[in-house]
Amino acid sequence: MNTWGPTASVATLRRRAAALHTTREFFRARAVLEVETPILVNAPVSDVNIGSVKAEMSGQTGAPLFLHTSPEYAMKRLLAAGSGDIYQLCHVFRGAERGRQHNPEFTMIEWYRLGFSLEQLMHEVADLVRAVLGRDLPVELIGYRDAVRRHAGFDPLDADVEELQRAAQALGLDAHHARAAGRDELLDLIVGAQVGPALGASTLTFMHRYPASQAALARLDPADPRLALRFELYHQGIELANGYHELSNAAEQRMRFAADQQARQARGLPVASLDQHLLAALDVGLPDCAGVALGFDRLLMLALNAASIEDVLAFPTERA
Numbered sequence: 001m002n003t004w005g006p007t008a009s010v011a012t013l014r015r016r017a018a019a020l021h022t023t024r025e026f027f028r029a030r031a032v033l034e035v036e037t038p039i040l041v042n043a044p045v046s047d048v049n050i051g052s053v054k055a056e057m058s059g060q061t062g063a064p065l066f067l068h069t070s071p072e073y074a075m076k077r078l079l080a081a082g083s084g085d086i087y088q089l090c091h092v093f094r095g096a097e098r099g100r101q102h103n104p105e106f107t108m109i110e111w112y113r114l115g116f117s118l119e120q121l122m123h124e125v126a127d128l129v130r131a132v133l134g135r136d137l138p139v140e141l142i143g144y145r146d147a148v149r150r151h152a153g154f155d156p157l158d159a160d161v162e163e164l165q166r167a168a169q170a171l172g173l174d175a176h177h178a179r180a181a182g183r184d185e186l187l188d189l190i191v192g193a194q195v196g197p198a199l200g201a202s203t204l205t206f207m208h209r210y211p212a213s214q215a216a217l218a219r220l221d222p223a224d225p226r227l228a229l230r231f232e233l234y235h236q237g238i239e240l241a242n243g244y245h246e247l248s249n250a251a252e253q254r255m256r257f258a259a260d261q262q263a264r265q266a267r268g269l270p271v272a273s274l275d276q277h278l279l280a281a282l283d284v285g286l287p288d289c290a291g292v293a294l295g296f297d298r299l300l301m302l303a304l305n306a307a308s309i310e311d312v313l314a315f316p317t318e319r320a
Contacts (some may be wrong), residue, residue: 007310014197024234032085046260051095067093073278075227080281087111137219140203199234218244243292250282
């Protein structure tokens with residue numbers, strides 16, 4: 001059995017190179033600056049749903065270092081320093097993620113647009129996805145609340161925890177774990193297992209305005225503070241992108257990070273120090289902007305009708 005060779009064909013690697021070129025040309029035409037930031041960072045993200053990879057170096061002293069899960073924090077420091085519109089194509093790392101659509105190391109496209117609304121960014125994401133796929137797909141915008149109502153049969157803002165527990169158990173979560181899970185954990189499971197896979201069969205479907213409790217680094221919707229200015233893009237049931245109208249309030253971001261750390265501790269997850277460089281940059285001031293992270297490998301899977309992420313990677317982690 002060949003275990004040394006690439007899992008992607010040479011033809012696929014050529015198609016991958018062409019897609020990278022298309023991406024760079026897309027941003028060049030829009031005068032968005034390509035930047036590079038460190039892969040090795042001083043602090044991991046605090047998000048309870050993301051596992052970071054710790055890096056160990058011979059002779060290292062002091063605080064641990066981590067492989068970045070996204071270039072977001074460093075790119076926001078560039079924005080605060082006056083970079084203007086920026087994008088990055090880079091490898092990122094997520095711990096404990098492996099499957100048909102997951103490799104622990106993968107390629108991300110992340111970009112930030114000054115003065116953009118959430119809707120403007122969604123349409124620009126659609127333009128890039130169409131360019132890479134080579135398909136003129138229609139765009140569908142659907143609110144998170146409406147999507148859950150349509151595909152799971154309940155209102156995610158009004159449903160009580162018992163209703164969410166029953167819905168999660170119907171999808172296979174055992175009763176003990178259903179009772180132990182929090183509201184957002186249950187919603188994440190239901191959306192991941194039932195709602196997301198039903199989205200974007202023949203469209204680029206943007207599910208937007210998530211519950212405020214899932215805002216992460218997004219602003220709350222001034223028209224309804226129960227909702228966050230956040231979206232995810234789905235095509236053929238695959239999640240491709242996650243975007244925000246970025247939170248610029250430093251005090252609010254500190255409170256959210258602190259809440260994340262408490263949630264991590266409650267779940268028995270590692271708790272690390274916060275990124276003080278990012279917090280200092282937010283104190284200086286983040287310009288009004290919207291930003292998004294898009295999974296390049298998943299997009300290429302759709303472009304080539306690939307069954308597994310391994311089919312579009314030269315060497316997945318097992319062959320690295």
